[in-house]
Amino acid sequence: MRSTFYTCSKCVGKNSRLIKFGKTKNGKQRFQCILCRKTSVLNYSYQAYRRNTNTKIIRLTKEGMGIRGISRFLRISTTTLLKRIINISDRIQPPSINYKKIYEVDELRTYIGNKKQIVWLVYALERDSKNVLCFNLGKRSNDTLNVVIKSLLHSNPEKIYTDKLRNYQYLIPKGIHHTKRFGTNSIERKNLSLRTHLKRLNRKTICFSKSVLMLSSVLKIYFWS
Structure with a gap:
């Protein structure tokens, strides 16, 4: 007779097996890992x-x-x-920022709870790979922008493209800061994708995030999962 072996989902990377360990109150078979001694059920009723x-x-x-x-x-x-x-x-861990690359930075307005509580999403996009490298949520102020800009400056960027928001000229060195026309086309297109894919970022919506923590969590999943 052929035996069926089950492996433990908690002992990642280890050759562990499960053995029968009684039953639950609902009559389902319980298993125990021979290494970590943790118990589990293979088929749960609750999703x-x-x-x-x-x-x-x-x-x-x-x-x-x-x-x-x-x-x-x-x-x-x-x-x-x-x-x-x-x-x-x-x-989820954010991706590493590559050395000597071209980046685009932009802001996107959204809301927390209702339209009176405005929050700005500031994020950086690598032009070649189109990957989002870092983001920050808060007011449209130097403090909020500087979190993203500092992360980019550590990688000694070749160029950083932004819109003509005055705050950037105090945060980015003149030699690498550019505000020319069409310089932020890639990140503007990303803004459109964000507003299309995530209801909470739509311009005309009632699907607001209830907290900054939840908005940040959803953005991490969308950008990097």
Whole structure:
């Protein structure tokens, strides 16, 4: 008779096996890892406990679905979903910034809670790869812009293209700062993609983010997951 072996999802990179370890109150078979001694169930009734739930959350978030939409689709509570999104984003590491490249920086306006609470998304795009390297959320001030600019200056950039917002001339050295026409075409096109893919960034929308933390978490997933 052929035996079926199950591996532990928590012991990453290790050759661990699961053995039967009694049953749950619902009568489902429980397994225990022979290495870490943690128990698990292979087929959970509640969708949030299934192994591919995080992957589905990432895909649906990047497709522009809102919190309640994802909650209905996956049949999990909104509270669980919010915690999962924050947990997923905390594990995401931003990409490394390459040395001596050309970058574009721009700002995008959005809201937190209602249209009276304006928040600006400032982010940097590498022109060659079209990858977003860093971003920051806050007021349209030097403090908010400087977080992104400082990250770029550490890589000794060849050029940094921005719009003609006056704040940039105090933050970027004149030798590498450019504001010529069509210089920010790539990042302006990225702005359009962001507003198209994420409801919370649309110009005419009622799908506002409830907090800066949630907006930041969704952007991390969209940019870097």
